[in-house]
Amino acid sequence: MTGRLTIAGLGPGDEALVTPEVRAAVAAATDIIGYAPYVALIAPREGLTLHPSDNRMELQRASEALRLASEGRNVVVVSSGDPGVFAMASAVFEALEQAPQWQQLPIRVLPGVTAMLAAAARVGAPLGHDFCAINLSDNLKSWTTIEKRLRLAADADFVIAMYNPRSANRLEGFGRALALLKEAGCGERLVIFARAVSRPDERIETVKLSEAMPEMADMRTVVIVGNSTTRRVGRWIYTLRYAE
Numbered sequence: 001m002t003g004r005l006t007i008a009g010l011g012p013g014d015e016a017l018v019t020p021e022v023r024a025a026v027a028a029a030t031d032i033i034g035y036a037p038y039v040a041l042i043a044p045r046e047g048l049t050l051h052p053s054d055n056r057m058e059l060q061r062a063s064e065a066l067r068l069a070s071e072g073r074n075v076v077v078v079s080s081g082d083p084g085v086f087a088m089a090s091a092v093f094e095a096l097e098q099a100p101q102w103q104q105l106p107i108r109v110l111p112g113v114t115a116m117l118a119a120a121a122r123v124g125a126p127l128g129h130d131f132c133a134i135n136l137s138d139n140l141k142s143w144t145t146i147e148k149r150l151r152l153a154a155d156a157d158f159v160i161a162m163y164n165p166r167s168a169n170r171l172e173g174f175g176r177a178l179a180l181l182k183e184a185g186c187g188e189r190l191v192i193f194a195r196a197v198s199r200p201d202e203r204i205e206t207v208k209l210s211e212a213m214p215e216m217a218d219m220r221t222v223v224i225v226g227n228s229t230t231r232r233v234g235r236w237i238y239t240l241r242y243a244e
């Protein structure tokens, strides 16, 4: 049997937001590899081996996936949301760059609904004009780089989606990010805190940036900072489609 590798996004959590092609790939898999909480979303069945792993082992996990595929297995690497957004797809290609013997393997990347899109849809259309996405984790880049990108994004009046705003071992960064945006004159902008979107414990809150507190976010929250035109209409929030 020829092995293959599929890198799939499971969406933000709700089963209804898993695409049919991802569902089919999971149903055909012999091995599922990924961060333990995502692997836990896959129902066990005969003939399927689950390989849950720790969060920070991306490269190791990617090499393991390539090795299993090279041995003839039908491997699916799972991420939450979209696998190309701050997730496993890049790690697999990084591992592939270091392992030319596997470059002929059939590899597919299957998109998923990323957190910022699920969150935006809940509140209306805050991403209706130019936007960017920034990962606030400084595990893989320096805080100086994060600050520079935030400052320039605020200056360019982008809507900014912030992933990984805060975790137990990174409590300060998000507060610094909010302070930087206040100093950059964004105090009047709307900020959406969207936690556990599409899951049973979903919670969504919108405040002005000047009223935003670091404690309003955790590692299950995506934060969307509106641009200067992002506004409320009734219970909805949207961003104007035009700018100067």
Ligand code: SAH
Pocket (backbone or CB within 6 Å): 012, 013, 079, 080, 081, 082, 083, 084, 085, 086, 087, 113, 114, 115, 116, 119, 162, 163, 164, 165, 194, 195, 196, 197, 198, 199, 218, 219, 220, 221, 222, 223
């Ligand atoms: N590949 C994922 C992102 C992984 S990084 C995606 O495309 O969505 C993990 C971060 O994603 C979390 O810290 C949080 O900021 C965001 N996130 C993932 N699922 C979420 C959900 N259901 N609700 C809100 N934010 C979520």
